[in-house]
Amino acid sequence: MAKKKKIKHFFDYSLLFTVIFIAGFGLIVMYSASGYSAQTTMQDAMYFLKRQALFAALGIVVMLVVSRFDYHLCARFGFIFYAISFLMQVAVAVIGLASHGSARWLKIGGVTFQPSELMKVAVIIQLSIIITHNGYKMNEWKKMLTTAAWGIFPAVLIAKTNLSTAMIIVGITFFMLWISCKRVAPFAVAAGITMLVYVFAYPFAKMLQRLNILQEYQLIRIFAWKDPSSYADETFQTLQGLYAIGSGGIFGKGLGESVQKFLMPEAQNDMIFTIICEELGLFGAVSIILIYAFIIYRLYDNTRNARDLFGSMLTIGIMCHIALQIIFNIAVATNTIPNTGVTLPFVSYGGTSLFILMAEMGIALSVSRQIRLET
Numbered sequence: 001m002a003k004k005k006k007i008k009h010f011f012d013y014s015l016l017f018t019v020i021f022i023a024g025f026g027l028i029v030m031y032s033a034s035g036y037s038a039q040t041t042m043q044d045a046m047y048f049l050k051r052q053a054l055f056a057a058l059g060i061v062v063m064l065v066v067s068r069f070d071y072h073l074c075a076r077f078g079f080i081f082y083a084i085s086f087l088m089q090v091a092v093a094v095i096g097l098a099s100h101g102s103a104r105w106l107k108i109g110g111v112t113f114q115p116s117e118l119m120k121v122a123v124i125i126q127l128s129i130i131i132t133h134n135g136y137k138m139n140e141w142k143k144m145l146t147t148a149a150w151g152i153f154p155a156v157l158i159a160k161t162n163l164s165t166a167m168i169i170v171g172i173t174f175f176m177l178w179i180s181c182k183r184v185a186p187f188a189v190a191a192g193i194t195m196l197v198y199v200f201a202y203p204f205a206k207m208l209q210r211l212n213i214l215q216e217y218q219l220i221r222i223f224a225w226k227d228p229s230s231y232a233d234e235t236f237q238t239l240q241g242l243y244a245i246g247s248g249g250i251f252g253k254g255l256g257e258s259v260q261k262f263l264m265p266e267a268q269n270d271m272i273f274t275i276i277c278e279e280l281g282l283f284g285a286v287s288i289i290l291i292y293a294f295i296i297y298r299l300y301d302n303t304r305n306a307r308d309l310f311g312s313m314l315t316i317g318i319m320c321h322i323a324l325q326i327i328f329n330i331a332v333a334t335n336t337i338p339n340t341g342v343t344l345p346f347v348s349y350g351g352t353s354l355f356i357l358m359a360e361m362g363i364a365l366s367v368s369r370q371i372r373l374e375t
Helices: 015-044 047-068 073-093 115-139 141-159 163-180 185-199 199-211 216-226 236-247 271-305 309-333 349-368
Strands: 007-009 097-099 104-109 111-113 373-374
Touching: 007 199, 007 309, 015 047, 015 104, 015 271, 015 349, 047 349, 073 104, 073 141, 073 309, 115 141, 115 163, 115 309, 115 349, 141 163, 163 185, 163 309, 199 216, 199 271, 236 271, 236 309, 271 349, 309 349
Parallel strands: none
Antiparallel strands: 007 373, 097 104, 104 111
8 A cells, every 4th residue: 555645834944044134134234334324314323223123123023924824815805905005106196205306105104105115016916816817818918918007007107206116017017927928929029129228228218208207317317327427416326336346356345344335325225235345345245146046046946836826926026026126226236227226125224125025025935835845
């Protein structure tokens, strides 16, 4: 008589501990980058550290709690979450709080947050629901286009005030559709168009401005990227970041020894990768990239082994989100693309972003929890 196989449930502890490690590392680097500016502006060198540590602690708790729930609850409440996130984004256009020339924040009950961060998760969940429901029908043009609309519409709404988030949402939509469809041609064409836009960014940006899609500050960022010498004020942060990267050498100046952080505005935000390069050198930069690569690998492995299509699509969406933010942030730091304001996941200062990323990791861990191992 054949011996009955035992079924064990898997849990991705390596992903869990790596996320906690990089969040802790982020607090150290963020304090190093923000201590001086916090002291001069807030009279408290630990101001940003204390706020970020609070969000990190709450985020870890949320990640652990979410990981205990069945991820199929996302399918039950996904549309409601999407609708609420979309309405909040509409509210931003009407009563949103502005900073640096763009309205991106809402204040509800004394809490200020970016609804666009919620929209990223809402799009991932809603696309996962629709793709799972459609199955093989995703190869039909009608299904493909109607599914894409769930990502494109909020991206268009967000683009006017937060182009970088809109680009990430479009990127998530693109990759989730590409993976769920057998058709190659439409995605090859889309990739080709994206490359053309990158190469001919200047005339394309002028066209978008005439269509009232790009705002003046967004246009100036593109012009400054193409011609830094003519836009010294606009490229000051980027140039200081490049100096930081170049001065770090192989092993850096040492933790807390950055010089450029005294000159760089808000170094703890989207330019924190340059501070890592300056203080920890090429070794530190490569190390953080390898840690990110391991997180992406674990998400990919969970995608392949997920219990069902819905779990796979959720993890794919989360994986794409994190990968795109890493690529965009490092590309901005190295002046490969215009300044977009995209944060470095788990490391840059930003409560809403960190909180949402931790919740996403909780969903990914919930998917991993239902992976079955036969022994």
